[in-house]
Every structure is written in C-alpha cells, then in structure tokens.
Amino acid sequence: MRIVLDAMGSDNRPAPDVEGAVLAAKEYGDQVILVGDEARIKAELARQTIESAKIEIVHASDEVTMDDKPGTVVKARPQSSMHIGMRLVKEGQAESFVTMGNTGAALAIATLGTLRRIPGVKRPALTAIYPVQGRSTIFLDVGANADTKPEWMAQFALMGSLYASGALGYENPRVAILSNGEEEGKGSQLVHEADALIKTMGLHYIGNIEPKEIMIGKADVILMDGFVGNVFIKTFEASVSYLGEIIREELTRTLSRKIGAAIVRPALRAVRKRIDPSEIGGAPLLGVNGVVIIGHGRSDGIAVKNAINQARRAVSGNVIEILRDRFEQLAHHE
C-alpha cells in the first residue's frame, strides 16, 4: 500500500510528520511518500533510524499555512504539498493522502482542485473520530457546511455508516442524529426532515441522540449539520481543557494537594489518554473521490503514525469503492 503524507502539515512541520511516516513505514511495512520541501525532509530523515522502511520523497516547492484561506488556496498554491500530494492519489500513484494541515484548505483543494467529489455526493463532510468508552465513534459533519440541507444530512448518514463498517470494522453501525432531546419529535426542522429521509435508507438508524447518550457510547455514527457539529466538538474539547485547567489549579494550591497529585499523576495521564483523539490520529474527509485523512496540527509523531493507520484501514476496507458503488446505485434508482 502506498500512502502519501503531507510533510508540511503539522504545526511543527516537518519533524512530527517525518517521524510519524518513519514509524508507520516500519510498523506496517507500507510505502510512505513524503511530499514537501525535500531539503527539510532529508534533514529530518537524517535524524531517524529508517532501517528497511519504505520512504520516498516527492518535492513540493510550496506549502499551505494555517492562515491560508480555503477560498484562495486552490488557485494560489498549486505547488503546495497538499496539492501535489492529492494529485498523486488522483493519478493512482498512491491510495491515500494524510495531512495534519489546514482543514479548510484540504477540503477546498480536495473538492475543487484535485480529487473532486464522488459522483452523486452533493457535499463532502468533515469528520472527527473520538474514542468514546473505548470505541471509535465518528462525528459528521463537523464543519464543512455551515448551512446544511436535509438531503446532505441523509448522505452524511450513508457515508458515515459505510465508513464505520468499511474502515472501523463495525458490523451494523448504529447511526444517530444529534438533537435537542432524545424523544422522537424533538428537533429543528432540519433534524425532522433529515430524520424522515434517513428512515427510508435501510441503515441501522436509531434516531435522536443527546450528548449524554453519545458519551455512554449509544451510537457509532453521530450526525449533525456542520455548524452544530463544529460547535459540538469544540465545546467538548474546550470543556475538557477548562476542567483540566481548574483541576491543575486546585491540585497545586497546597503542599498536601501537590503530594496527592504526584501520587495520582499516572491516573490523570490515563484519563487523558482515554479521551485523546490523537490515539486515533485523524479522520476522513468523506465524499471526495479518494481517501483523505486529516489530523490535528498539534500532532506528534505517534499521532501522525495513527493517522496513517486510519488511512490504511480506509484503503483496506475499500471505502471509496464501496461509496462509489452505492452512490452509483442510488443514481440509477432516481
């Protein structure tokens, strides 16, 4: 399997990216193609023990930054590592593209500049995958579309369900829609209309879900419009950070608390690990015509390796072929 990694993606690029590529190539035996500034990649590689790992470099003279606007990046940066990397996938020289870079830019370059949408897909969806009660749970859309139509939500349901079975290995993934109440009948007009459509699709659809039910692992695929989804994941992350900060403050307030804190430090590290999305590394951009996995800018080498593993699972599960086939069938039925 050949995996393209954007070497210029993470906040501390290219060090964590290159390190993750080497870790993945060694652990999985796959070929990893690093795209980016050749000199800087080589300098980083010189710091690694590569052994027999299959690493290749494709030079890119430009890179997308976190400040680049999605609206301008497609035309403004055709020689960026994102552009060139996705083009390699489009041309069949690799099966997947992984980046820790600017999410909005990756969405724009994939959708408008290189891979384009799978025929029949109305809108791509950004996803996030979090460990919930030890199980990978996929959330979509977490920000591709601030204003969403019911038909797009229905397609997100299908794409999320197919990804959960193909790449995450769930036999009959439970799909739910985030609403302002778990009871049937609760919801905005968008939720009601999407709900009616999704009920006809033959998915394992369990209807409305509330945040507290998400946290007990009641569903595998959580649907939401891009505005709500973006607020949802940011609220979860901000709540965890806020609580973590208050805990830190209180644990260092007196000497005895500091002593207790030292004793429970391994427990607190274990807590962090159990909710840390970097244990999963990255999540797919769904609806584009190729495997694109996007990880967090703050990723370290391990997180990059995990994101590459997510790409491997999507490729092994034939997710793109399955999505193409299903959307083609749907087009014939219309």
Added chain:
Amino acid sequence: MRIVLDAMGSDNRPAPDVEGAVLAAKEYGDQVILVGDEARIKAELARQTIESAKIEIVHASDEVTMDDKPGTVVKARPQSSMHIGMRLVKEGQAESFVTMGNTGAALAIATLGTLRRIPGVKRPALTAIYPVQGRSTIFLDVGANADTKPEWMAQFALMGSLYASGALGYENPRVAILSNGEEEGKGSQLVHEADALIKTMGLHYIGNIEPKEIMIGKADVILMDGFVGNVFIKTFEASVSYLGEIIREELTRTLSRKIGAAIVRPALRAVRKRIDPSEIGGAPLLGVNGVVIIGHGRSDGIAVKNAINQARRAVSGNVIEILRDRFEQLAHHE
C-alpha cells in the same frame, strides 16, 4: 419583597424546595410564598427551624410532573402549583416566581397561560447561567425555540444584555454570538443575519465567539439559537460528567491511586464547586411579563435558596420594568 416558590418543583419535592425557601427567608428577610400541596408543605416545614422567617403557604391541588408535555400542560393543569404560583405574580401579589420544575411546562404556562410576553417581544428565551472563571455568564436561548429567526436572536441579545446589567450587575456587559469560528465572516446564515441586526443596537457587542473563548470568560452574554444552545449546554454538562466518571474510574484502579485520591479529594470537591451551576441556582425565562427563575430538578435546598436569590436580584434590578420600557421605545421607533 415577596417571592413565590413552586414547592412541587424539584425531583425530590417538596423537601429541597421547602428547605430552600426557609433558608432564603431567614437569610434575606424576604417573604416566601410556598405554592403546592398544603399538607405536604406543612409536614416539611415541621422539620425546619423557621424562627421569624416569613413563610406563607398557598394551596395548589395539582402539580406539573417532569413527564408532562408543554403542549398539554396549559389546559390540563390549571390548578397546578406552577399555574397558581405564576398567577400570584401576574395579579401583583408577589414580584417573582421560582421553580425547580419542568422547564418546558414553565415556559408554556408563563407564555400561553399566565404572565404572557412583554409587549413587543417576539419569542421568550430560556437562559442558563454558569459560573465561568468565577463570573456569572448568561447563555440564551438554551432551548425555547428549536428554529430561530434573526430578529428573535437580536431580541435575545437585548434581553440578555439588560438582564446582565440589571440583575447580574455588569456595567457594560459583553455580548457575543456563538459561531463556528471566531473570525468575522464565520457563521451560518442565521448567525450572519443576526450579527448584522445586533450591530445596529448599541450594545457592547463583540461578535463571534468560540467555546474555548467562552471558557476563558471573554463575554458575559452568549447568544445562540435554541437548538445550538440546548446542544451546547448539554455537551458541556455531558463532557464534565464523562470526564468525572473516567477520573473516578482511574483514581480507584490501584491502592496507591486510592490513597492519592483521598489526599486530593478536597481539591476535586473545589473543582466541582467552581463549575457547579447550582451555586447560581437558577436562570430567568426572559421575555415573559414577570420574573420567572427556573432551576434544576436535581437541586438541593442550597440550590433552591440560590435560585431565590437570583429572583431577588432580578426584582431589585427592575429587570422587567427596564425590558418593558425598552421594548415600548423600540415599538415607537418602528
């Protein structure tokens, strides 16, 4: 000041409600009118040391339950403690109504059955008040309206700002709108249209806000539509519970962790206290023609007392009169 408390509100009614009423009457010297089942209230009062506290009982033969649907409760339960309690405020026999009961029912009974809206207010808003970095922060709408129009959001901005200055005592409250990005231009169509309206209103409006900025206390009034607001507060609460549960699990995994946990227990209690909304007790239903404060069903006596104090602050700050005047002025300008 005369405050009506729904004695049949909390999950464990009437014990916490009556206890909170007695605590408040003793601490603040105000008259608290308990509305509900007279026999049960008297039995509870017999357990309390009332001293010279001004407590009165108004009998109500019926009560609203947590299972009652807002759509039916207005006609179905005219003799409930909520109905009778709000009627006392409407008739001028008290200045405020406080309940720990069914939020949707309170909204329906206030809006359609008793107090009605302040003239000019298009939709009432449910609010939540949380301590954020030690400061009371008001969130609205957290669930009254699942589908919201920009003009309603603009009215929420005005009502939230006037409440924050009148009842919370903020001189020039900072108003922000929850969006999928802090940058100007980010947002759904609803956010964009509401933003344009709010900019013309002469408030201290700081534009878009993200969850992580809310948590550092960047604004005093956080606007959102009722669907997003409901998801936001439930996500915050569910995240805190989820994290708390994982922390508990990890802290009890080994003997040494248990010993450390015992040492840091006061710190963890302090953490809980710093984010506990029951320290505030309740939040107003804004836009109805009278002070209505709604607290959590799980409230204990202290939380009920705090909710009564919130009512006192709203009454002392003349919030209803200020809102009436402002909406009347706005009607003249139209």
